[in-house]
Amino acid sequence: MTYKILCSDLDGTLLTTKNDVSEVTISEINRIKKHLKVILVSARMPKSMRYLQERLGIENLPIICYNGALVLDNDKELFSTYIGSKELQTIHTIAEQHTVKLGLYFKDEWYVPQDSERVQKEIHHTKAEPIFEDTQTTLTNWEERDVGAHKIMLMGTKETTDAIFTELTNLLGDTLHFYRSNDTLIEVAPKTISKLSAIELLLKDETLEDVIAFGDNYNDMEMLANVGCGVAVGNGRDEVKKIAKHTTLKNTENGVAHFIKQNILI
Template sequence: MKYKILCSDLDGTLLSTKSNVSKYAIEQISKIKNDTRIILVSARMPSGMRYIQESLGITNETIICYNGALVLSGQQELASVIIPVNILKKIYNLCSDLEADLGLYYYNEWYVPQPSIRVEKETKYTKSTPTFESTSTTLSNWEQRNIGAHKIMLMCTKESADILMPLLKEKFSVQLNLYRSNDTLIEIAPISVSKLSAIKLLMDSNDSLEDIIAFGDNYNDIEMLENVGCSVAVENAREEVKAISNYVTLKNTDDGVAHFIEEHLVN
């Protein structure tokens, strides 16, 4: 079956390395991109996605950033949902006595209080550069500008994350999506957005979710994969993700998405 839209997560899914799309993926996507819209869907900031769009030759397409909190078509903002400063301050206060730094993201702005191994990795993998300043300074500036965060990345120790996660759920589960991406990282987004909600914004009136094929690997991909016409997990995906997907392809490091495209979508 031909699909009108192909949606793919990046890290752990489409990207065969930590930061780049492979020549094989570029070749396979080039075979279908004139008939199928290729939409990148990620927790990354725009600058961490644009260079991948350029590699794939799909800069004319929309990108879904921050798990759906920011949707961009070129420079046009199709959707933007932020976490307000008053909530950011409460989270900051919860972290004040713990080993936990707030990475704060708004559009293409990224603020962290200090250098760390995690920040170095993010800089290298997403080809984006943070601004180093105290979180209190960032929050004060954002309050004056009347903006908030499209995403928060709490960079913790395992011990501080173990303490913070239940506290955050208790205080903010009605307002925020809270997602522990590993032992030391907690990602936080507005509760009203998701990858699926953003995808729905891009559909024409005569489109259906059945017209969409999606690829993913992690918990934040589950809702998207459960609702599209065809869902494909990579072999390295969480077991829960593989369990709800129609297909399981090769690992991301073995170019699973490109392999599936060549096997099933290229005429």
């Protein structure tokens, strides 16, 4: 296979553990990186992707953060869009009614109202530290700074997130995308962006046909379906495997590295 760009999701895809790439993956990326641009594409914040870029030796290449809401090339901001103060306030008000907590993300800033098992897991997985602050204080501060959220994480129980998911989708589903990460988490992002739209932004002399991409989850489907070669990892959702051109081994079995080794001959 001949491609010019390799794009990969991180969690559940390129990462062999919850917070790191394996030596096998590093070796394969090192083998191909002079011939292919290797672009990391994630829902993560920049600082939670930078250390992985360094591990892979691709710090000089762009990263797609927050599922495409923020695209960076080193320190240069190529694209940024965020959820504004009016929608943030509406979400906060409804979340309070359901006792659902908000994690708020803007660039490398991450705010949570209190510590929890979920927050500790995020710290471990992403190697980032949050600022503990009352959510209304954060929203007031952001309004004064004229900034918003590149991503919101709603954290509750299965019952509360079920209830708020329906209510928020009905109210704000025209402009925001609500994505169930699992039974107790909902990610919120601007509806105008996607991993695919961010990849298209980075194309120069290449086309989507020149791109090979790897993913495991719903937010990877559009990307995998529209690039030259979309590959699902073995642990990916059935819907993702169905639309992918190929399926490789699980992320814990170095699925991305295995596929690269077998199919990208330099």
